[in-house]
Amino acid sequence: GRHGYAVEFSPYLPGRLACAAAQYYGIAGCGTLAVLEQNEAGICLFRSFDWNDGLFDVTWSENNEHVLVTSSGDGALQIWDTAKPTGPLQVCKEHTQEVYSVDWSQTRGEQLVVSGSWDQTAKLWDPTVGRSLCTFKGHEGIIYSTIWSPHIPGCFASASGDQTLRIWDVKTPGVKVVIPGHQAEILSCDWCKYDENLLVTGAVDCSLKGWDLRNVRQPVFNLVGHTYAVRRVKFSPFHATLLASCSYDFTVRFWDFSKPNPLLETVEHHTEFTCGLDLSLHNHGQVADCAWDELVKIYTPSCLAAPV
Amino acid sequence: GVVPAAPPSSAPLPAPAPPASFSEILRLVRSGRDVPGLHRPNVTASLASPTPSRLARRPKPWEGARPAEPPQPGREPGGSGALGPAPLTPASP
Numbered sequence: 001g002r003h004g005y006a007v008e009f010s011p012y013l014p015g016r017l018a019c020a021a022a023q024y025y026g027i028a029g030c031g032t033l034a035v036l037e038q039n040e041a042g043i044c045l046f047r048s049f050d051w052n053d054g055l056f057d058v059t060w061s062e063n064n065e066h067v068l069v070t071s072s073g074d075g076a077l078q079i080w081d082t083a084k085p086t087g088p089l090q091v092c093k094e095h096t097q098e099v100y101s102v103d104w105s106q107t108r109g110e111q112l113v114v115s116g117s118w119d120q121t122a123k124l125w126d127p128t129v130g131r132s133l134c135t136f137k138g139h140e141g142i143i144y145s146t147i148w149s150p151h152i153p154g155c156f157a158s159a160s161g162d163q164t165l166r167i168w169d170v171k172t173p174g175v176k177v178v179i180p181g182h183q184a185e186i187l188s189c190d191w192c193k194y195d196e197n198l199l200v201t202g203a204v205d206c207s208l209k210g211w212d213l214r215n216v217r218q219p220v221f222n223l224v225g226h227t228y229a230v231r232r233v234k235f236s237p238f239h240a241t242l243l244a245s246c247s248y249d250f251t252v253r254f255w256d257f258s259k260p261n262p263l264l265e266t267v268e269h270h271t272e273f274t275c276g277l278d279l280s281l282h283n284h285g286q287v288a289d290c291a292w293d294e295l296v297k298i299y300t301p302s303c304l305a306a307p308v
Numbered sequence: 309g310v311v312p313a314a315p316p317s318s319a320p321l322p323a324p325a326p327p328a329s330f331s332e333i334l335r336l337v338r339s340g341r342d343v344p345g346l347h348r349p350n351v352t353a354s355l356a357s358p359t360p361s362r363l364a365r366r367p368k369p370w371e372g373a374r375p376a377e378p379p380q381p382g383r384e385p386g387g388s389g390a391l392g393p394a395p396l397t398p399a400s401p
Contacts, residue, residue, distance in 0.1 A: 012363050012365075012366060013363075023347055025333060027330075027334060028336075028337050029343065029346045030346075030349055049351075050349045051351055052350065062365065063361065064358055064361040065361055065362075067358050081356070081358050081359050087351050087354050089355065089357070091353040193370040194370055237369045237370065238369050281369060
């Protein structure tokens with residue numbers, strides 16, 4: 001069996017989805033990248049690739065519909081081509097521990113990848129070059145998530161076991177902003193697509209907190225409801241105040257932080273830790289998630305079904 | 309779902325049942341024992357060039373729908389973000 005860690009919709013093809021998975025919960029064994037295709041008949045496996053160690057994250061290229069990047073337990077990144085089934089195009093191994101996060105920049109005019117590792121560093125990569133361009137040090141704990149700003153070129157955020165959210169600019173190796181966001185490990189972060197100063201963090205304290213970079217002394221929102229650690233958070237591609245989160249409490253929850261009762265809906269269709277979550281850029285309201293119960297689900301929750 | 313780790317009592321097995329639970333795997337790995345059913349491929353890079361792209365990049369839902377600076381009240385005019393210095397690439401007009 002394969003334990004799902006991450007899912008991501010293709011930015012090019014509305015029905016295509018990638019899932020990064022690890023055998024045996026990522027503790028031992030190999031990894032699998034599954035490229036799935038959804039159509040009227042259901043979900044089918046378009047292509048599957050194996051890697052020597054567990055895969056923990058996946059990101060699609062923003063300049064080539066065939067290309068994606070995964071990150072693995074052996075400290076490496078793999079670049080894949082869905083039209084070349086024999087194996088990865090390239091392997092970039094520099095991190096000294098598990099790479100839990102990989103993200104391809106979404107701002108125009110640049111093609112950069114950022115990785116975040118248990119070795120407490122983030123690394124910047126040009127996908128056409130085999131070596132990293134820069135290493136970002138500063139975190140005092142495991143990095144769980146590294147996410148590019150969708151608005152500010154060269155800017156990314158990182159979430160860490162050292163309980164901070166940090167903001168980086170690729171022009172300088174030292175951190176720009178340090179936000180002691182929680183009194184617990186921060187497992188995930190994401191940027192608001194409609195406000196370049198707003199981010200969200202999800203932590204082991206079961207909460208999601210919003211952060212305005214112009215005043216980081218206190219959160220702008222605090223969303224409670226999950227009963228175990230928040231594993232991943234994603235802002236909606238379509239609405240400024242909508243977010244989704246998945247958790248070790250097996251649920252996926254949808255929130256609108258502008259409402260007095262922000263929890264819109266709780267979806268409980270997994271029987272294990274729910275780790276992967278993505279919101280479609282093409283199909284309004286469509287969500288994909290994956291969990292350690294070896295299931296990938298694609299659905300449109302009722303709270304996202306009708307345009308606001 | 310999770311497969312029960314204990315084999316059925318009626319049939320003797322030639323090998324232990326594959327472990328399923330997280331704690332079982334952790335125990336095996338930490339004690340240096342082999343995990344049954346482990347798949348260890350030996351994959352290497354092909355160093356081939358990527359298949360050429362034929363599709364144009366699609367704009368994101370948040371691109372083009374509004375000007376470079378968010379129009380909400382309270383924002384500074386000129387769109388200077390909290391990070392101050394100019395971005396890596398010149399801002400689009």
